[in-house]
Amino acid sequence: MSAGTRVLGIEGTAWAASAAVYDSDADDVGSVFIETDAYEPESGGIHPREAAEHMHDAIPRVVERALEYARETHRDGEDGRPPDERSAPIDAVAFSRGPGLGPCLRIVGTAARALSQTLEVPLVGVNHMVAHLEIGRHTSGFSTPVCLNASGANAHLLAYRNGRYRVLGETMDTGVGNAIDKFTRHVGWSHPGGPKVEAAAEDGEYVDLPYVVKGMDFSFSGIMSAAKQRYDEGVPVEDVCYSLQENIFAMLTEVSERALSLSGSDELVLGGGVGQNDRLREMLAAMCDQRGAEFHAPDARFLRDNAGMIAVLGAKMYDAGDTLALEDSRVDPNYRPDQVPVRWRADEDDVAIGTDDAGRIRGAEAVVDLEPDAGRVKKRRREKRYRHPQLDERLRRERTTLEARLTSLARREGVPTPVLSDVDPLEARLELEYVGECDLKAALTADAVRDVGRHLAALHRAGFVHGDPTTRNVRVGQAGPDTPGDERTYLIDFGLGYHTDHVEDYAMDLHVFDQSLVGTADDPDPLREAVREGYRDVGEERVLERLRDVEGRGRYVTDAT
Numbered sequence: 001m002s003a004g005t006r007v008l009g010i011e012g013t014a015w016a017a018s019a020a021v022y023d024s025d026a027d028d029v030g031s032v033f034i035e036t037d038a039y040e041p042e043s044g045g046i047h048p049r050e051a052a053e054h055m056h057d058a059i060p061r062v063v064e065r066a067l068e069y070a071r072e073t074h075r076d077g078e079d080g081r082p083p084d085e086r087s088a089p090i091d092a093v094a095f096s097r098g099p100g101l102g103p104c105l106r107i108v109g110t111a112a113r114a115l116s117q118t119l120e121v122p123l124v125g126v127n128h129m130v131a132h133l134e135i136g137r138h139t140s141g142f143s144t145p146v147c148l149n150a151s152g153a154n155a156h157l158l159a160y161r162n163g164r165y166r167v168l169g170e171t172m173d174t175g176v177g178n179a180i181d182k183f184t185r186h187v188g189w190s191h192p193g194g195p196k197v198e199a200a201a202e203d204g205e206y207v208d209l210p211y212v213v214k215g216m217d218f219s220f221s222g223i224m225s226a227a228k229q230r231y232d233e234g235v236p237v238e239d240v241c242y243s244l245q246e247n248i249f250a251m252l253t254e255v256s257e258r259a260l261s262l263s264g265s266d267e268l269v270l271g272g273g274v275g276q277n278d279r280l281r282e283m284l285a286a287m288c289d290q291r292g293a294e295f296h297a298p299d300a301r302f303l304r305d306n307a308g309m310i311a312v313l314g315a316k317m318y319d320a321g322d323t324l325a326l327e328d329s330r331v332d333p334n335y336r337p338d339q340v341p342v343r344w345r346a347d348e349d350d351v352a353i354g355t356d357d358a359g360r361i362r363g364a365e366a367v368v369d370l371e372p373d374a375g376r377v378k379k380r381r382r383e384k385r386y387r388h389p390q391l392d393e394r395l396r397r398e399r400t401t402l403e404a405r406l407t408s409l410a411r412r413e414g415v416p417t418p419v420l421s422d423v424d425p426l427e428a429r430l431e432l433e434y435v436g437e438c439d440l441k442a443a444l445t446a447d448a449v450r451d452v453g454r455h456l457a458a459l460h461r462a463g464f465v466h467g468d469p470t471t472r473n474v475r476v477g478q479a480g481p482d483t484p485g486d487e488r489t490y491l492i493d494f495g496l497g498y499h500t501d502h503v504e505d506y507a508m509d510l511h512v513f514d515q516s517l518v519g520t521a522d523d524p525d526p527l528r529e530a531v532r533e534g535y536r537d538v539g540e541e542r543v544l545e546r547l548r549d550v551e552g553r554g555r556y557v558t559d560a561t
């Protein structure tokens with residue numbers, strides 16, 4: 001009989017002082033022992049100092065409970081271990097190394113180091129965000145899912161590729177839970193606000209609020225200030241809560257669908273405390289159902305912060321030999337998920353690159369019928385059952401109109417785009433010229449991406465952005481049957497574009513393309529350089545400077561090796 005790996009996990013990044021014991025021999029995670037002591041601020045949000053005081057009191061207590069459990073259930077002698085009374089009841093101590101509040105993390109780190117020394121077992125340093133994602137992968141049994149992390153301080157989409165979890169998209173400002181919690185503070189409700197918004201939303205009706213997605217990135221600041229304003233103007237709080245949920249969760253669902261579409265994966269996993277929200281899970285499940293993908297969310301006790309997820313990932317890391325020497329075990333409040341070498345999946349496949357069905361493409365938001373012989377493409381933005389009908393109608397109409405307008409405008413700026421032959425905004429239908437021979441994704445060359453750099457610069461000089469420049473929204477091929485060798489790079493799908501004169505928006509447009517290269521190419525760096533070369537030919541240097549700035553903000557580092 002093989003002995004399972006037994007790990008004691010400790011969590012304490014923000015509000016949950018938690019310890020857990022996991023045995024990898026167990027059939028399911030139902031048997032994971034978790035002891036949690038939550039910090040509940042008396043007023044306002046989480047105060048770092050108060051939270052640290054809570055950790056100081058509560059961590060030793062929960063660790064002691066977990067240790068008692070480990071000792072009680074330690075089957076010494078039965079499982080291949082020597083029947084030695086002094087042998088440790090666990091194989092390793094795993095702890096949340098970050099991201100999180102520095103003062104809290106340091107207390108967790110100290111407790112973990114002390115325990116590993118006392119028991120003479122190795123230390124494993126776990127990234128909290130990767131733990132939120134791995135617990136869902138573990139309980140789903142999926143092999144190569146896209147993961148949506150919807151938690152307090154974070155919101156991002158991740159997929160495994162080349163030994164790392166790549167950030168496909170993320171919030172451009174605050175985490176999703178924090179955004180909601182800020183609104184509830186404004187209306188005077190106690191922390192955490194998420195569950196209260198969910199309860200209030202039951203009796204609400206829909207009112208219009210902003211909806212902001214840029215490629216697979218999204219932002220909450222506009223919608224949150226509009227929500228506060230609505231409340232101050234006297235709109236019933238239930239209506240604001242209901243509409244907040246409808247818009248914010250639809251944004252998260254839309255970008256998740258785009259990530260599935262771009263990566264070709266048909267498995268989605270949810271992680272993080274906001275994942276406890278029924279409406280969010282309902283929308284994600286409906287989206288996956290509509291596109292024939294599988295959806296999984298772990299039980300609530302594994303969604304909110306908990307040490308169980310730390311212990312489960314800790315065991316995988318321990319089995320892969322991924323332990324920490326004491327002197328290397330410092331905590332990191334800004335620890336990003338894409339900094340973690342994923343050694344426990346070393347032999348596994350990347351997220352698959354999907355192949356399109358001949359003749360019909362099921363994109364993230366539209367069904368596109370290809371008629372290459374007729375030289376024509378018919379595109380229809382489908383109803384999204386997960387979205388509130390009023391919001392859905394508004395988005396489909398707006399995007400169809402914008403796509404028609406910006407596609408033509410771009411061509412006037414000298415950027416190859418399909419010629420528009422028909423548009424019906426009410427039905428969300430477009431008819432366009434068939435262009436190119438394949439998606440850029442299938443023919444990634446430096447020449448083609450250099451062209452894309454030039455094209456984006458031309459749009460920006462004309463005062464608008466593409467909004468979703470990914471390797472699937474670029475077509476590559478000969479300019480015409482009579483011009484062999486004359487390769488052309490066409491931009492398509494302008495539905496997320498808009499007019500703007502902000503340098504930040506131009507830089508974000510480039511950044512979205514950059515992220516898409518990282519998500520598609522095995523060796524993205526030369527391609528990313530080529531985009532910049534092309535952009536420099538036509539566009540303004542200050543946009544490239546801003547792009548460096550955007551990347552330097554830390555959330556956007558794509559590869560730490």
Ligand SMILES: C[C@@H](O)[C@H](NC(=O)OP(=O)(O)OC[C@H]1O[C@@H](n2cnc3c(N)ncnc32)[C@H](O)[C@@H]1O)C(=O)O
Nearest residue numbers: 013014151152153154177192194195273274277304305
């Ligand atoms: C870095 C780490 O400390 C942080 N963890 C964290 O924020 O705790 P977590 O348990 O993952 O998420 C808590 C958030 O989840 C929200 N939340 C809890 N129940 C909710 C519900 N039913 N609906 C909406 N939000 C909910 C809370 O309002 C709070 O903002 C993170 O993962 O970002």
Ligand SMILES: [Fe+2]
Nearest residue numbers: 151152273305
């Ligand atoms: Fe969390």
